[in-house]
Amino acid sequence: MSETIDHEARFASAMRTDTPPAIVLQDVNKWFGALHVLRDINLTVSTGERVVVCGPSGSGKSTMIRCINRLEQHQQGKIMVDGIELSDDLRSLDAIRREVGMVFQSFNLFPHLTILENCTLAPIWVRRMPKKEAEELAMEYLTRVRIPEQAKKYPGQLSGGQQQRVAIARALCMKPKIMLFDEPTSALDPEMIKEVLDTMVMLAETGMTMICVTHEMGFARQVADRVVFMDRGEIVESGEPEALFSDPKTDRLRLFLSQILRGH
């Protein structure tokens, strides 16, 4: 119940300010065959807000954020991104994908293109940016993620942590308003997790709207405005990280937290 009130309060506060909420999910439902993977999801993310989504595997976290840029299609409910409703209309989808950057668990860099080409492809062809300008922009972001010297290399020549930082730079080159992170550190060796998290913290400090699926509770504490806990396709609890972690209201979150903490 508290979650609904919380959601409505946020919705109202988002409506009061001049800037519309960056993302609104309203009663979103999704099935994979008979499997009900998202159940009545309600979530509003205001501009500049950093949301961390956590939960056990199979809880629908990835599916939820993949619905936001329509890598998955929801079957019921309404999703609004940057004031545009997601529908079958291809033009609105293009508009949304231009504004939403995504970072994947397995990096998904294009292996046949150099790092620089990975970063400039979409700005040149989707944003119609002149090549020179796109390259300058790419170098700026590569410098910001601290790997400008790798620009001429191919993804296969980089370490996992470096590849993920390139993937972040690649997404940023489209100058998105919203960034989605789908377990960005789960495929990394432990010694590389920090370099990627540092990059994300730096990004959060620029005021980017972020939704991040992760199990990195340290990161959640450090940057999240709100943590959303999902289990079995539902949002079970959400709130500020400190409050949520120190005083879980539900058994499911308590169990999850105990398992995570044991793991660490």
Place this chain on the structure above:
Amino acid sequence: MSDVTLNAATANAEAAPRTAPVATTGAAAWLRANLFSSWINTAVTLALGYLVVRWTMGFIDWAFVNAIWTVPMNGNVPDTAACREIRGTGACWAVIEEKHRFILFGTYPYEEHWRPLLVCALFIGLYIVSAMRRFWNWVLVPIWIVTLTVIGVLMWGGVLGLSYVPQERWGGLPITLILSTFGLAFAFPLAILVALGRRSRLPAIKMLCVLYVELVRGVPLISLLFMASVMFPLFLPEGMNIDKLLRAQVAITLFAGAYLAEVVRAGLQTLPRGQYEAAEALGLSYWQKTGFIILPQALRLVIPPLVNTFIGFFKDTSLVLIIGIFDLLTAGKTAIVEPAWQGFGVEVYVFVGAIYLVFCFAMSKYSQDLERDLNQHRRR
């Protein structure tokens, strides 16, 4: 503390690199390990070695030492008595000397043979230019259009003071090159579209592509050619006639397209889903995603089977002989119909085979280089 000393010890050990044991490297060691490792291996090596040497010597004797290179002319008819005497022990290359122009250019008017010769040279030039990666851009399109137009003008004539040569008189190597070049040039793009269509979400397009591939693949090329040459004209309205070569060309293109489509589809399927998703998430359109991300990777992966199909298909063009088109192989067969030259098939087939080999080997070698160059990003 013990850790430190241990590290120091390993560091010292690493500091002096040791050479590999001598016994496992070098030619002698390789021979010993691979050819003479046991008495049975030694026996097999010696027996096979003996056969190889004997056969090579026999071939050299037949092809060079005992061979006859020219025969005297008896009026208009070559006197092949000397050749008949050495049948079985020596080659009669005189048949090639005498008949090479017929084999290469078929029944094309003799005094106009410079035209098909130039056409072959143009085709080879076109292959070389197209193979160079520095030309892999829009420049290739006008180059192809201009070259193919010039080739058409040269073959047909009828303009610019060239005498008209009807298609029925074309033959030999130009026919083989025309069928395979046009065949591949059209079949390859068709194959890409069909392969993409087979993975389409639109059921109509998908059905159509599946139907095409399964139908064409389920029928032998010979029956396709028969249909193109015999049945197809029956469906045409009275008085309308489509060139026989063109009909064969279409049949060959459709046939190659179906096979290539499956090769391309295999490449599309090996790409991880993440590549599609990353391209979509960046906002690339379907054609941008396909053209920049999917196809470049998928086609690189299938270079070996693609070239395999190309080579097979280049040789398959020789099947047009059954509908009476005079390609290189048919011209070779026809060359030895003349009584004086009857029975010298081996020499002619070796000659024709060598021409096929040159083209196929060039394709194969080029594909190996291409594979190495294009897959550089896979190496660290």
